[in-house]
Amino acid sequence: MSASQAWQPSPPPARPAIIEPPQRPAAVQLRARRDTRLVVIGILCACLGALVMAWAWSGTQQSQQVVLMTSSVARGQVIESHHLTTTTIGRAQGVSVLPAEQASELVGQHARTDLPAGSLVGPDSVGASVVPAGAAHVGLRVAAGQLPNQPLPVGAYVTLVEVPSGMDAEREPGAEFGATVATSPVPTTDGGSWLLDVQVDQYSASSIAALAAAERIAIVRNGDG
Numbered sequence: 145m146s147a148s149q150a151w152q153p154s155p156p157p158a159r160p161a162i163i164e165p166p167q168r169p170a171a172v173q174l175r176a177r178r179d180t181r182l183v184v185i186g187i188l189c190a191c192l193g194a195l196v197m198a199w200a201w202s203g204t205q206q207s208q209q210v211v212l213m214t215s216s217v218a219r220g221q222v223i224e225s226h227h228l229t230t231t232t233i234g235r236a237q238g239v240s241v242l243p244a245e246q247a248s249e250l251v252g253q254h255a256r257t258d259l260p261a262g263s264l265v266g267p268d269s270v271g272a273s274v275v276p277a278g279a280a281h282v283g284l285r286v287a288a289g290q291l292p293n294q295p296l297p298v299g300a301y302v303t304l305v306e307v308p309s310g311m312d313a314e315r316e317p318g319a320e321f322g323a324t325v326a327t328s329p330v331p332t333t334d335g336g337s338w339l340l341d342v343q344v345d346q347y348s349a350s351s352i353a354a355l356a357a358a359e360r361i362a363i364v365r366n367g368d369g
Contacts, residue, residue, distance in 0.1 A: 209244035211265040217255045220298035220326050240266030280349035284356045291363040300325045301366040321348050
């Protein structure tokens with residue numbers, strides 16, 4: 145082997161070329177993934193809030209001021225201003241009520257039914273005193289001791305008894321008349337007598353009125369059964 149052909153080391157093998165991934169254009173942006181559950185929850189919350197607001201608005205629009213009883217009034221009793229007040233209620237579907245501005249018009253009217261304290265007043269609950277056909281109302285002035293000490297509520301069944309006059313003190317009691325209390329007794333200013341109205345048969349009304357004028361009537365309360 146000649147000197148020119150002396151051994152020389154072989155060159156190292158070439159490295160494989162590294163291929164770089166293509167660059168994403170700057171204008172192209174990745175779209176973020178959304179959680180479907182959060183979207184649904186948000187929609188439900190929005191709908192619920194709208195329903196609550198609609199319900200609250202509807203309640204304020206439908207509320208009204210109406211007449212309310214502050215104390216109990218029996219049927220036939222005259223309504224006075226201290227018996228009434230007003231209150232605010234919501235929807236009163238199926239319930240008869242009177243608007244608060246009509247409260248003053250009820251004063252002086254008669255209760256057509258028992259009105260307990262705290263009850264709402266309807267248009268048919270109060271009105272002018274009504275005397276049924278075939279009946280009559282008679283006013284009585286009865287001395288203390290000629291009626292029960294216990295209260296006589298409107299609607300109580302009583303018997304009107306003719307009592308003897310002072311000149312006939314030994315005479316037996318006379319006629320008796322069935323009656324119903326139309327207004328509860330109230331004392332006179334001197335406290336010696338009681339005033340009340342009773343409902344009687346129209347054919348007995350004149351006789352009872354004559355006895356009442358002579359103060360010759362005593363009142364006996366009957367059983368309610």
